[in-house]
Structures are given as C-alpha cells and as structure tokens.
Amino acid sequence: MSLPHTWKRFGSTSTFTAKTASSKAHLHKPIPDDLFPRGYVIGGVHSGVKKKDTLLDLAVLLSTSPRPTSTAACFTRNAFQAAPVTVSKDVLKQTAGRARALVVNSGCANAVTGRQGLADAWAMARATDALLNPPRSSSETLVMSTGVIGQTLPISKIISALQPRGSLASVLGQGFAAWEAAARAFMTTDTFPKLRARTLSLGNGRTYRIAGIDKGAGMIHPDMAGALPHATLLGCVATDAPIAPAALQVALNYAVQRSFNAISVDGDMSTNDTVVLLANGAGVPEEENGAHEIDETRDPEAFMCFRDGLTEFMQELAQLVVRDGEGATKFVTVSVDGALSYEDAHKVASRISTSALVKTALYGEDANWGRVLAATGSVPLSAPLDPTRVSVSFVPIDGSPVLPLLVNGEPEHVDEVRAKEILSAEDLEVRIELGLGSECAKYWTCDFSYVSFPMLT
C-alpha cells in the first residue's frame, strides 16, 4: 500500500504529499441508503482467496427486480483475456443482454490459467446463478477477477462461500453497509474502497438511482505474496432505471470511452479489465407499471439524459482510480481542444497523459511545456499539426487566472513564481489548444513519484 510509504517518506515536510495522503482518506465517505438503486442485493465476504482473513475477497450483486434486467459490459482489448472475461462475454451473448448477477473476486486474477481457469470461472457463475430467484436453466451471471496472474483460484473456498446457506448469502443487503463490503472485496492495492451513489434524472420528473464500485490499476508491488502481480481495472455500475439492453450498451460504450478509457496511471492494459452496467427498472413507480424500457428511438431525450448522466457518474468513479494511483501526488486533468475529431483529441490527451517525461516533470513541479509539446507533436493525426497554431497553458483549479506557457507556437515569458504556485497544488489542469478544429477531449492522469515504484521504498 502506498499510503504508509507516502507518510514515512515525506511526512509533513512535503505539502502536496501530505495533502494527497489526507485527501485519499477523505475520498471514502458514508452515503445515505436511499441513494442506492432499488431491486438489488449485494454483499462482500472473506472467502479465503486472500491470506489475511480480515480482507474481503468475494462480492456478489443480484438483481431482484420484478421487471426485466438489462446488462451491458466493456472488456479489455488485450489479446490475452483472462478466463472470467471469456465467460462474461459468453453469458452476455447467451442472455442477449439480460444477465441478472455479477460475482467478483480479488486476490487472484484467474488469468493465464488454461482450461482449469475456464472451469473455475464457470463454476463461480453457476454457483451465483443458484442464488437468483427465480432460477433459470442458462447462466445469468457475469464474472470478474483481479489479483495475481498465472495462479489458479482456490475454487472450493469460493464455491462454499457462494452456497445458498454460505457466508455470502447471509450478508446480502441493500444499503451503504452492503455496498461498502462489496467495494472492499474489489480491492487489491487500492488504499480505500471506491464507491459512489447518486440520483439520476431522465427529465419529465423521472428520477432514478445509480451506484457504482470500481478498483484501481496502480503500479502493483512486484513481490506481493511472492507471486506474479497484475494491474487491473474493474468497474460495476447498477441503476434502477428501465433501459433496453441495446441502448444500455450504446450508453456504456460512450461513457467508458470518456471515463475509464480516459485515465492513465501506469499506461498499461490488463488482461482482466472489465466494466459492467446493470439496469433493472426497479425504480419505475407503481403507477407507471406499464412503462416500457427506454431506448434511443422510442425516447431519445430520456436516453440522452441517461447517457450523459452515466458518463458524468463514471467519470467520478474513474477519477477515484487516478487519485489512488500508487505513488500519485497530483491529480492532473489534460484538456485537448481545437482538434479536427474527437479521436484526434483523445489520442493527443492520451499521449501526454502517459508520457513518463511529462509525469515526472509534473512531480518535479516544473513548468515544462517542452515535454507537453514534444508529446503532442509525436502523435500522428488525421491532419498535420501547424505548430504556429498550438497553445499550451496551465489552469489552476482555484479559479485564478490561466497561465499561458506557449501561445500560437511562441513561448511566453513565464512567471516562475506563478507557475510554481499552480504546480504546487494537488489538482491541476494542463490545456492544449491545437487550432485545427472544434473537437475536444479530456484525460485524467497522475504524476510519477518515488512511490510509483514501491519496490524502491
């Protein structure tokens, strides 16, 4: 865990590190029970995947809605897909987006585990299916795993915890406590459970609830448990709004591109990355019982409200991962404006956010627009960059004036004191104007510091 390192190494001698440490603690807070979506039960327990029996390592989410449940998911594009990814894709297809459950374990990623790994992932799905009411013949459970790779799961421990009279069934609940236990069961190197919930308005006074859990992809301690560690990003979002399966997937693709696909901690892509979204319609009021599911054509306004609300919510979840990035002392928003296409803007933002030179300069609190410029110029775009149209500036989060570093390709005379002021803050925005078009994209990243490399501390 990076927190002790942070304290040990910098203590109160470094303002921004102290800030980071304390703010991380504040990122986890209680949430009123009535903000969590209706028609779900959830819980987390220690099943024995992790050695320490105070650490939760198994979570289940079940839809109990009388209305049909829609499910959508996005998976890693890595050519090496862990067994749970293969199984979840299969279930999503078999159920045509109507899965009702999710089972998650931490401590072991069940990746690069061959046939045994697939059998284990299916066993987790089937055992969870048995907790659904009413039960159905085909599997309706998606599976997610995170932790060390190349090792098989202690599957018997997991299956016994999943029994109808097992430890998990006995803790399933609906409020903050139940969701928090599940969030803890997602954690690997995360320093706090990542959980959010809020209301979601789809217009015409229709208000629903949405809740989400995720876990981070920080630099992982290389000798953790003497095994092979791995960095994985998992996300689970549930709402009680009524959304049709196809529309739900469209909304998720849009939101993921602008949230989980727009953050960078270490720049690597895992074999297990998975984000799952459920919508069970349990929030539909009695009097509207006849109301049908929202889709793009039947109710475009409500769909857009849902898509944009989901995107904003998932951005909040994704940003928690960056804030908890192992060794991160700064939270940096990279904004790219004036691109010819969203894809171009996204590519440039991504390149800057993953540049080791940029990330170390940010840690060093160095107003190094040169590294930002070099990263920008190294991206092949749909149209060539015109250096004389490119501007770079630092945007403080306290609302004080923007600091231009480069304007239309000409370096500004930078007030070093002012630059230091902005750079010493924990939060910071780097804004790049390309001057080619009107498309923009945002990316969230952190700096590289000592603690980014735990094996060094």
Next chain:
Amino acid sequence: MSLPHTWKRFGSTSTFTAKTASSKAHLHKPIPDDLFPRGYVIGGVHSGVKKKDTLLDLAVLLSTSPRPTSTAACFTRNAFQAAPVTVSKDVLKQTAGRARALVVNSGCANAVTGRQGLADAWAMARATDALLNPPRSSSETLVMSTGVIGQTLPISKIISALQPRGSLASVLGQGFAAWEAAARAFMTTDTFPKLRARTLSLGNGRTYRIAGIDKGAGMIHPDMAGALPHATLLGCVATDAPIAPAALQVALNYAVQRSFNAISVDGDMSTNDTVVLLANGAGVPEEENGAHEIDETRDPEAFMCFRDGLTEFMQELAQLVVRDGEGATKFVTVSVDGALSYEDAHKVASRISTSALVKTALYGEDANWGRVLAATGSVPLSAPLDPTRVSVSFVPIDGSPVLPLLVNGEPEHVDEVRAKEILSAEDLEVRIELGLGSECAKYWTCDFSYVSFPMLT
C-alpha cells in the same frame, strides 16, 4: 548526472548498481588513430553556450576528400521540428545529398524559437561553409542542436568560435583526440562521451573505416539551469567508403530503424532527434582512383556488406545511449520472434520496451512474465495473436540455459532462485515467441529506477 546519485544511493549494497556505475566508466576508451576514416577533420570547443567554460559545446566535422562526399540523414517525425532540423533538411535537398560539413552545438536546442531560431541555424551553417575547401556558393553544412528548448542561441559566441581564425578551426584534427573533443561537445546529461570507430569490409579485400558519435536521450534533470530541459538523440557517422547518395540514404534508413529506432530510455520523441551519415570515398586506394561510388544496382554485394556493417555499427552506438540512460541499472535486450512481419515484431518489442510496468519489474528483479504478456497482448497486429502459441523466456548473457517462463500460453513452474540469478545480472534478454510467422526484431531498453527521476534524489 546519475552516476553520483547511483553511488550515493546504493553504494556497494547493490551489486548491479555498482556494476552499472563501473561499467559506464569503462564504456569510454581510447581508440587507435588509424581506425578513424580518412578525408575528414573534426574538433570540439567551448564557445559559451554552456556556462561552465570547461564544458565543450560546439563541434564541427568537415570532409576534405578529393572525391565527392555523399550525405544522408534521418530526422525526428515530431510535428514540432527545431530550427536546425528544418535547415538540415533544406541543405540535404539543395545539395542533392552532397553536403560536406556538419556543425553541432549542445546546451541549447534552438527549438520553439521562431524566425530568430531559423536565422541562427542558417548563420551556423554559413559560418561552417566558410571553413570548407574549396568553398561553394550554396550551403553544404547540416546543423544539429541539443539542450534546453524555448531559448535562443548565444549566436555571436558560436559564430566567433566558427571564424576561419576562430577557436574551432585551430583545433580541427583527424585522430582520436579530435574525435573525442567533438564527442564531448555533443554531451548534455550524458555521463560519458559516446564515440566508436572500426574498419568496415565490403568484400573483395576492400576495407574502409567508419567512426561515429552519439548522445543520449535520458530523463533530463527538470531544473537544469532553471530552464526548460529536453531529451534529444543526436548521431553522426562518417565513413571513407565511396557510396552514392541514394544508396547511402537507403542504407541509413535501414540501419536507423534497427538501431536508434530500436532503443527506449524514456519512450518520448524529441523535436531535435537527428542522425547524419557521411561517406567521402577518401579510403579508396590510389590504384583504384577510377573506382565509382557503390550503389544498389551497380554493386549489390558491396552495398549489402555496407548496409549490414553500418547497421551493426549503429546498433553499438545506439546501445551506448541505453547504457547511459539516466537511472538505468540494467541493459535489457527484448527479442520478438515468430511474427508475421518485421513491423509487427518491432511494434511488440517497442511496446514491451516502453512499458513502465515492465521496466519497474526489471528494476525490482521480479520474474514478471505477466507484465510482458500484457504489454504484448495490447499491441494491435496485422493478424490476431493466438495466446496458446506465445512463449516468454529469460535469456542469461553468460551462455547458461534459457529460463522458460511461459510455453505456448502455459505458465511454467519457475525456479525463483534461478530467475533471481538471471535477473540480478546487469545484462539480460527477454525473449518473446509469437508463433505466427518467421519475422523477428530486437529492441534495447533499460529499467526504471530511483535515478530515472533525478528530481527525486
């Protein structure tokens, strides 16, 4: 400079670090004068770009050959090109590959300097032209600059050093001492001058000489001289073989792709990266005075000999940069075999070599094939990867047996002691077999360590 850090931080407590420090010192050694190519004069002086007057910062290379001199060059693909890059491209075009001189300064990159920067780069070229004999009307000098960006050159100091009776003309020479002075004038954060020379056989008993200088692109100290630092890779190679301009460019493109384009220190691309190659035919014996320049069609065997010899020589130069990578404690060769195309193999090797997770695991001496696999799987290839055909192994440089980590997608039971043995060595090869075809590529990289981030030490 990373060397002191390395010593201070680890002292004798860390075998591989101690090894690195000492081996870096040994990487610079005297070279017999007769290995340097004929028909060139070269030298380096302190002109005043760098503050400390013991540091050389200006170098010139002139061809004095009675035969025509051919010149080829490769430049950064960054959209932001420094003034010297623009000028050098122009000169190369104007002379149709017949430039005869090169002028180089360190301490200031003359990048993002607008019209003034272009005027200064042209002034450097013209002043150097005046040292050529016989002089010609159009410029025949390529220009290279490295150092901080966004600052203009102290051009008057440079021009006065370049006068026919100036400090540089007075030190021009032909042997090791002259070449070493020039190599020192290339240095920025390099901890040693990078210079090599050897003979080059083109078959049929035709032997020529080749010499080269380069400087590295390590992580640069962010508060160096309080200015904006930048990482740049510069290379200059000269031979006395007679090669036609077009053939020279073809050979250089091939060699650069397999040398300077196959190394990674920090993974970023500079606005100044330039590699220049001169061939002046001065090594042609008297009796063969009528011999014409070698090209691909007229003398394919000799051309292949030259291309492959050049590639091997430039790989040695490029590897010096990796060994001197700021904070590098390991020199890692990444070999990708069994690809469908060279491009695919090169892409995978590049992705692995620039992965922060892989580089930190290497520093941590952790047999983490999982990170290698994840990096491999994240590269889009011309044909999809089949995980069951992929193998990963560690290859020790002492000739002892290879250590398989993953064989056809199945994890091996790894002997941790043996893995530690191999990983604790300073040099190491990571070999990936894709099992798709017969193409291969090599990449050279270093690990990330404390000292990769000087502002932390």
